[in-house]
Amino acid sequence: MNWDIFIKTKPITKLISTSFRSASIQDLDQILIIERRVYPQPWSEQKFVDSFNHTDIDIQLATQDQTVVGYCLTLPSMDFVDILNICVDSDYQQQGLGWQLLDNLCKQHQGSARKAIILEVRESNIAAIRFYQSYGFKQIDSRKKYYSNGEDAKILRLQIG
Numbered sequence: 137m138n139w140d141i142f143i144k145t146k147p148i149t150k151l152i153s154t155s156f157r158s159a160s161i162q163d164l165d166q167i168l169i170i171e172r173r174v175y176p177q178p179w180s181e182q183k184f185v186d187s188f189n190h191t192d193i194d195i196q197l198a199t200q201d202q203t204v205v206g207y208c209l210t211l212p213s214m215d216f217v218d219i220l221n222i223c224v225d226s227d228y229q230q231q232g233l234g235w236q237l238l239d240n241l242c243k244q245h246q247g248s249a250r251k252a253i254i255l256e257v258r259e260s261n262i263a264a265i266r267f268y269q270s271y272g273f274k275q276i277d278s279r280k281k282y283y284s285n286g287e288d289a290k291i292l293r294l295q296i297g
């Protein structure tokens with residue numbers, strides 16, 4: 137008699153957690169790959185290099201299993217924090233990582249004199265505008281022809297303290 141034995145194994149599901157750390161210049165290549173994959177008008181390499189060299193700009197990375205999956209560049213001033221760039225790699229979007237980057241940013245400035253987060257977003261970037269609104273950002277102003285292609289910017293603000 138021929139006994140076929142079927143062993144049904146459970147699919148292995150691995151819970152991947154996200155970590156946050158400050159970026160170093162060694163992370164630039166991974167950041168650029170994501171930036172160019174995600175944005176129709178990506179920042180240039182030089183703009184990132186300048187950001188790394190700017191002593192006041194903070195660059196935080198979200199990583200999963202050592203892989204960079206998102207980043208957030210901010211410029212804190214006396215009483216608010218300006219988000220210069222926030223980005224989640226395409227394959228990792230809409231899984232809560234953007235919110236986690238914002239949570240991480242809020243945590244960083246908890247208890248400081250900075251009571252708001254401010255940012256500019258392209259009027260055409262509907263997904264990002266929805267994302268910010270879902271987190272509680274409100275439009276406070278706009279800038280005509282703010283971007284090099286003549287596009288207007290919306291100025292959004294979130295109270296954090």
Ligand SMILES: CC(C)(COP(=O)(O)OP(=O)(O)OC[C@H]1O[C@@H](n2cnc3c(N)ncnc32)[C@H](O)[C@@H]1OP(=O)(O)O)[C@@H](O)C(=O)NCCC(=O)NCCS
Pocket residue numbers: 174175221222223224225228229230231232233234235236256257258261262263264266267268270
């Ligand atoms: C904007 C961005 C950072 C959001 O990151 P994300 O990890 O995809 O967002 P989250 O998964 O944390 O989304 C949280 C909420 O934002 C909203 N949201 C996120 N992406 C959205 C989309 N494409 N369309 C509509 N709403 C969206 C939803 O309300 C979502 O909650 P839900 O999943 O319960 O519906 C990411 O889409 C991105 O990197 N975009 C390209 C770069 C960019 O435009 N950056 C902003 C420049 S100003």
